[in-house]
Amino acid sequence: MTELSVGLVQQACTADLEHNMATSVAAIRELAAQGARLIVLQELHRSEYFCKEEDPAIFDLAETIPGPSTDCLGALAKELNVVIVASLFECRAPGLYHNTAVVLESDGTIAGQYRKMHIPDDPGFYEKFYFAPGDTGFEPITTSVGKLGVLVCWDQWFPEAARLMAMAGAELLIYPTAIGWDREDDAEEQERQRQAWVTIQRSHAIANGVPVLSVNRVGYEEGPSGRESVDFWGTSFVAGPQGEILYCAGTDAPENVLVKIDLSRTTAVRRIWPYLRDRRVDHYGDLLKLYRD
Amino acid sequence: MTELSVGLVQQACTADLEHNMATSVAAIRELAAQGARLIVLQELHRSEYFCKEEDPAIFDLAETIPGPSTDCLGALAKELNVVIVASLFECRAPGLYHNTAVVLESDGTIAGQYRKMHIPDDPGFYEKFYFAPGDTGFEPITTSVGKLGVLVCWDQWFPEAARLMAMAGAELLIYPTAIGWDREDDAEEQERQRQAWVTIQRSHAIANGVPVLSVNRVGYEEGPSGRESVDFWGTSFVAGPQGEILYCAGTDAPENVLVKIDLSRTTAVRRIWPYLRDRRVDHYGDLLKLYRD
Numbered sequence: 001m002t003e004l005s006v007g008l009v010q011q012a013c014t015a016d017l018e019h020n021m022a023t024s025v026a027a028i029r030e031l032a033a034q035g036a037r038l039i040v041l042q043e044l045h046r047s048e049y050f051c052k053e054e055d056p057a058i059f060d061l062a063e064t065i066p067g068p069s070t071d072c073l074g075a076l077a078k079e080l081n082v083v084i085v086a087s088l089f090e091c092r093a094p095g096l097y098h099n100t101a102v103v104l105e106s107d108g109t110i111a112g113q114y115r116k117m118h119i120p121d122d123p124g125f126y127e128k129f130y131f132a133p134g135d136t137g138f139e140p141i142t143t144s145v146g147k148l149g150v151l152v153c154w155d156q157w158f159p160e161a162a163r164l165m166a167m168a169g170a171e172l173l174i175y176p177t178a179i180g181w182d183r184e185d186d187a188e189e190q191e192r193q194r195q196a197w198v199t200i201q202r203s204h205a206i207a208n209g210v211p212v213l214s215v216n217r218v219g220y221e222e223g224p225s226g227r228e229s230v231d232f233w234g235t236s237f238v239a240g241p242q243g244e245i246l247y248c249a250g251t252d253a254p255e256n257v258l259v260k261i262d263l264s265r266t267t268a269v270r271r272i273w274p275y276l277r278d279r280r281v282d283h284y285g286d287l288l289k290l291y292r293d
Numbered sequence: 294m295t296e297l298s299v300g301l302v303q304q305a306c307t308a309d310l311e312h313n314m315a316t317s318v319a320a321i322r323e324l325a326a327q328g329a330r331l332i333v334l335q336e337l338h339r340s341e342y343f344c345k346e347e348d349p350a351i352f353d354l355a356e357t358i359p360g361p362s363t364d365c366l367g368a369l370a371k372e373l374n375v376v377i378v379a380s381l382f383e384c385r386a387p388g389l390y391h392n393t394a395v396v397l398e399s400d401g402t403i404a405g406q407y408r409k410m411h412i413p414d415d416p417g418f419y420e421k422f423y424f425a426p427g428d429t430g431f432e433p434i435t436t437s438v439g440k441l442g443v444l445v446c447w448d449q450w451f452p453e454a455a456r457l458m459a460m461a462g463a464e465l466l467i468y469p470t471a472i473g474w475d476r477e478d479d480a481e482e483q484e485r486q487r488q489a490w491v492t493i494q495r496s497h498a499i500a501n502g503v504p505v506l507s508v509n510r511v512g513y514e515e516g517p518s519g520r521e522s523v524d525f526w527g528t529s530f531v532a533g534p535q536g537e538i539l540y541c542a543g544t545d546a547p548e549n550v551l552v553k554i555d556l557s558r559t560t561a562v563r564r565i566w567p568y569l570r571d572r573r574v575d576h577y578g579d580l581l582k583l584y585r586d
Contacts, residue, residue: 117573167584167585192537199495206450207496243488275450280426281583284581286431286461
């Protein structure tokens with residue numbers, strides 16, 4: 001058994017950036033003390049979810065990579081001897097911003113970064129205004145705890161992204177995310193949405209025979225007109241390579257979660273379910289089209 | 294609301310081919326009488342699951358398309374004014390056999406066929422011996438009840454197949470299937486497998502915003518040495534376009550299931566979750582490789 005202890009930080013954010021980062025740092029310290037070797041923060045953990053409106057002033061929240069957050073988290077990764085997956089609002093150049101996941105190695109260096117490739121845009125989630133679609137492609141990031149297939153939020157709905165990561169040797173799929181309920185939806189619709197979100201990510205574990213870690217924020221955040229307010233539904237979870245749930249957090253409170261993953265199960269599962277053997281790449285050409293009409 | 298009543302025939306098969314077909318016909322009559330307009334049979338419903346050993350004599354089970362089964366089911370489709378999805382062991386030429394789904398139109402004609410594209414092979418499921426991988430590609434079949442994305446069993450583990458069908462306008466994804474438990478696996482492993490099978494198919498509904506119908510056989514079938522015996526787990530189900538379960542059959546008995554599907558929900562769901570808008574086809578090129586190394 002090749003065991004990896006992973007830590008998930010399901011956090012509630014406030015308008016106070018320093019408070020949010022202090023909360024993340026405290027959580028990382030707690031999980032490292034419990035033995036976590038890989039710790040994953042939620043999407044855009046440094047602030048409230050700010051895409052609830054389109055306001056050019058909000059670009060002030062962005063920072064460079066490397067920059068203050070990677071300096072802080074890199075030093076922490078080195079001090080605690082852990083790998084950290086952070087999620088930042090990246091200022092790449094004036095007028096060019098990304099939603100970027102950064103992996104900090106346990107020696108304090110930046111192991112790699114992934115710029116969110118699939119960008120959503122719907123009422124209250126105006127991400128196409130803030131984030132240029134990533135240009136990193138789907139490349140796992142090599143670390144001391146394995147090759148990490150780091151993706152971000154909306155990517156979780158696209159089987160293509162998970163597949164490309166697994167095909168490049170990703171040993172884990174990791175999704176920092178920020179998703180929640182519109183309080184105007186009824187309880188049945190809310191539950192359908194949450195279950196769909198869990199199910200699609202479990203399916204990436206199944207289709208690719210790899211564990212999946214998903215870390216979502218929690219708590220209610222008010223929108224500017226009220227209408228864009230979101231009840232972030234938490235539910236951060238870890239699934240094994242058959243999609244089996246190893247742990248699933250609650251919907252209504254912050255949690256620092258430690259989960260032990262048996263990485264050797266990937267090989268065992270892929271031997272009984274060898275999907276990679278049987279892909280019909282000779283008939284997949286139209287996947288490169290937007291639609292087949 | 295655009296409602297479609299679908300019928301699923303979850304059947305236990307015996308060594309008596311005529312008995313099996315009579316059971317299917319009776320089930321189709323019962324479901325048509327209840328108002329079903331589309332009726333789906335399980336994979337290879339005409340016989341026991343015969344791929345439990347590699348025996349050239351078993352090719353005698355195969356038949357041409359058109360042939361006796363399509364004649365019988367075509368006439369029934371016309372008589373009852375229903376569309377039927379059948380699953381046959383096709384003899385295309387001496388030495389060239391396929392695992393083929395055939396759609397019978399309500400006027401008795403063959404609307405189209407789909408030759409299983411992804412062929413499994415593992416102990417007790419020696420399909421690569423019997424079935425040439427399909428050459429139909431992933432093309433929906435146009436019928437009087439809509440464009441049907443008919444796939445077969447092992448295809449269900451491949452998100453690529455579902456995506457290609459949806460991209461070609463499939464309004465439903467349909468999986469005749471034959472999957473079950475090895476009694477030597479413990480109860481936890483058995484349940485992980487069954488849940489994985491449900492989850493991956495629900496995920497195709499979610500990723501593509503279309504309903505999914507899956508029809509699996511049920512019952513215990515003995516293998517030649519005992520070791521290849523399979524407890525087919527039933528669990529035939531229908532999911533809506535958010536992956537929500539509309540009905541799920543039991544694991545241990547035949548069932549003729551009628552389910553009403555609201556087809557108008559596809560458009561509604563795709564408006565709130567417009568994944569087709571955001572696919573990064575400019576970075577999907579490596580999906581056409583077997584592996585990225």
